[in-house]
Amino acid sequence: MLIPREHGAYGQLAFPLATALAIGRPTPAAIALAVAGVAAFLVHESLLVFIGQRGSRAAREQRPEALRSLLVLGALAAIGGVSAVVTLNPLARWALALPALLTLQLGVAVFSGGERTIAGEILAAATLSSLSFPVAVGSGVTVRTAFTVFVVFALVFFVATTAVHAILERAGRGGGTRRLVSGVLTLGALLVLMGLVRTGVVQPVAPWAGLPISLLAFFLVAYPPSPRLLRIVGWFLVAASATTSIVLCIVLR
Numbered sequence: 001m002l003i004p005r006e007h008g009a010y011g012q013l014a015f016p017l018a019t020a021l022a023i024g025r026p027t028p029a030a031i032a033l034a035v036a037g038v039a040a041f042l043v044h045e046s047l048l049v050f051i052g053q054r055g056s057r058a059a060r061e062q063r064p065e066a067l068r069s070l071l072v073l074g075a076l077a078a079i080g081g082v083s084a085v086v087t088l089n090p091l092a093r094w095a096l097a098l099p100a101l102l103t104l105q106l107g108v109a110v111f112s113g114g115e116r117t118i119a120g121e122i123l124a125a126a127t128l129s130s131l132s133f134p135v136a137v138g139s140g141v142t143v144r145t146a147f148t149v150f151v152v153f154a155l156v157f158f159v160a161t162t163a164v165h166a167i168l169e170r171a172g173r174g175g176g177t178r179r180l181v182s183g184v185l186t187l188g189a190l191l192v193l194m195g196l197v198r199t200g201v202v203q204p205v206a207p208w209a210g211l212p213i214s215l216l217a218f219f220l221v222a223y224p225p226s227p228r229l230l231r232i233v234g235w236f237l238v239a240a241s242a243t244t245s246i247v248l249c250i251v252l253r
Helices: 007-022 028-050 056-061 063-087 090-095 097-111 118-130 132-138 143-168 175-198 206-222 227-252
Strands: none
Touching (some): 028 063, 118 143, 143 175, 143 227
8 A cells, every 4th residue: 555755744744633632522523534634644645646746657557556545545534524524513614624725725736746845845734734723623622722733733844844954955055044044934933923822813832832843943954964864853853743742732631
């Protein structure tokens, strides 16, 4: 069975989703929606192979396997999604508009070849994080609290993406400028979270929850490691994401 090759995307889906389920009381509808979201994510690779986005060789050699994965995972996503929509509370149904809108935008990016650009990666991270919003609302969490989980993870993944690209381009022309921009964007993300707290849009824990990845991003752009150490950097980002999730679970539950 074909599965996505973008390892970082697993965390971008798993951490917000696990947090959304942990801070509420998951209903069967919320669980069904989470299962549908995971299945839809896993079927992504098969779809790209099937439509030729992974190259003509992959389409030719992996097409039968891609078709099997599409049928199995696609059916699971459809069954879970339909059952969730039918049984979710009305507020959670409205909350589905957020991931639906972002998914449409991501679909446009994928079919136009923009998925692997930095903007495409940021959009993909926000899309994966957005599933936590209706899942949390469907688990009995308030809209403000559910939105807090989404916003925090969307912004910290944005920060992490810009930092990783700054590392990759550190040896290239303009690498210093990119690191500076990444640092400014990281500070800006924290300021956005603080501003959203002041206006009452998100819970007060938001800036504190965003701090672990933000501090790591500051360190990475100030002292950029070799791109050869990117796997180790990835594990540090996983640990920081887990810390963010733990902070949100402790405070919001």
